[in-house]
Amino acid sequence: MELSVKGIVRRFGPVTALGGVDLDVAEGEFLTILGPSGSGKTTLLKTVAGFEIPDEGRVLLGGEDVTLAPPRRRDVGMVFQNYALFPHMSVAQNVAFPLEMRRRPRDEVKRRVIEALRLVELEGYGDRLPRQLSGGQQQRVALARAVVFGPRLLLLDEPFGALDRKLRESLQLEVRRLQRQLRLTTLFITHDQEEALIMSDRIAVMDKGRIEQVGAPGDLYAHPATRFVADFLGESNLLDGSASAGHAAIPGFGAVPLPAGQPDGGVTLLLRPEALRIAADAAAMPCRGQGKVLETVFLGQSAKLRMALDGGGEVLARLPLRPSDPPPAREGETVAVGFAPEDLHVVPRG
């Protein structure tokens, strides 16, 4: 493992920011830490970078224990949320900074700065001051500065937080391309689940100072281990029912079949909104119910419906739309709703 975090605990007075975090990142891997505000993401990143000393636990970089090593001894490139570019230095001076601190010869510094700026498509911007650049350009300078010295680990703390959507999307792809090209082991922080799904090899979902689950994006989406992960990643219907003899009784849908080996007792089932079909499309579905449409939202390539089920409870359905399709249902209308049982996922720790 390039980076191993073992049992990290960090308390600030009464607040436990990190309550025992274990995490492994493989060489060349892009791992995203996803979690709501205050879940401890930044604290974890600062611990890895060396700006925080944990109360308990260890940080290993390439097998070496660096828990107490100062930041400058860790060879870690970090992009801060507000870029943290040195405002009194030109773009080239900013990018040259880590090389100068390593006392590289002058002509090597010059060459590598040019290469790094080319990598982020900012050739010819070397003489500008950071404040003469747009937000996205500053972001790319920060990125160039963090990778120019060939760090063994790249840390990014919500680097796109302050950018508009278009720019965000193009930078997401650019960072991903750069990371692959340089084969950089990367720890990326975001609270935007869509961003996490787009960019990551693996995602670690964090809540209240703990890691809830780690896995590939598709795996986390389809098989969340906890209610929190199911809820936080994508949109979800969480249905509480009780299991007996391989079936679960769910209000509104009656008894639905469960995967084999499910013990009796209370269960939480995850049903993604896109698994639901309504009206005529619902007729072909093995599990069916009926409900009143409370709200419809048009989203371009799909429509979202909030429905009150006849047996009690609410569900969210997302229906794909072609441009020629009429609206799938009107508000107030009562329609059939159904799904296939294989689209159900039992949340193990509901």
Place this chain on the structure above:
Amino acid sequence: MSSPGDSRRTTARRRETALFLLAVPALLLLGIIFAWPVLRLLAMSVEDGTLANFEKATLDELYLYVLFDSVKIAAMVMAICLLVAYPVAFWLSRAGRWGVALGMFALLLPFWTSVLVRTYAWLVLLGRNGVVNRWLRDAGLIDAPLPLLHNTSGVLIGMVHVLLPYMVFPIYASLLRIDPDLSRAAEGLGAPAWRSFLRVTFPLSLPGVSAGCALVFVLSLGFFITPALLGGGRVIMVSMLIEQQVREFLDWPFAAALSTVLLVATLAIYALIGRITRGARHA
């Protein structure tokens, strides 16, 4: 006929005028208590229709010497203040809530006592048999009392004491304005603490250094009470010379010429400090 653009510009202009009106009382006050007397002074110095007073003030060796000496003392006060104030300001900018409260109290306390009282207090402390000399003797550090009073050392000690806050506050303010992530970034990129300070924190605090230096220098150059009392007549600053011309020789025009020279010297040095620090920032 006026286009919509015209009326927008009028509205914008009206807003600017309204804002300007807010500054009028302060401008009037400045005009009455500052600009007018300065003009009167200038007029007085050339009352006899010649530049004779200015010739005397700028060419006579004695006066030049005093002016040079004043500049030298002001520069020394400024330098000592800077050396003492920077670490204090730096510590304050990193201190916790209680540290800041304590530091602010200690810095502001002298402001609640008059300069005259504080200067007399130094007379008691620094004399041949004053508190400082007695301590040093009791501690066995010296045999004979140090000459701390009625010389340049005494003047420097007293002036630094009075002017120190004027250096601490601007530097403290500019250090607070620096994003703490910048020094973190520097350290993360491989800089030891001292290099991060030299390359990032210090250059970014230069506006505060510049403001503090200018304030202390300008105030030092015209300082009167403290050098007059602690210098014991052996240290003469331009301000004392001016006072002497008025009080003893009743030579108002020459005093006015000296004052004008002092004012010009002050402005010149003020500009110089600004230029040096701006240059250093992007070095």
